[in-house]
Amino acid sequence: MINCLFLLFANDLKITVFISIFINWVVIGLLISAVDFKLNSILKGIVISLLLSLSSLTYIFSSNIFGGIWTTITIIIVGMFMGYIIDKVNTR
Secondary structure, three states, X not given: OHHHHHXXXXXXXXXXXXXXXXXXXXXXXXXXXXXXXXXXXXXXXXXXXXXXXXXXXXXHHHHOHHHHHHHHHHHHHHHHHHHHHHHHHHOO
C-alpha cells in the first residue's frame, strides 16, 4: 500500500500498474517471511525486495534514469519497513 501511495504523484498510470505493484509487494512480503537468511531483518527485507525487483529496475533504468533512482530508493525504503514489521510479527 505504501508503494502505491508514491505512485499517486505519477502521471497517466493505469489501474493495472497499481494492481501489479500491489501483487509484487505481497509476494515480496511472503518471501521475506519465509526466507531464513542470517541477516538483520531490515537488511533481509532490502536484499529480497531488491533481488525480486531487478528485472523491473533493469527496464526502468534503461528508459528513465531518474525514475530508476526513485524506484530503487522506494524499494529500499519499503523493503526495509516490510522486513522490520514482518520480523516483529513473526517473533510473537
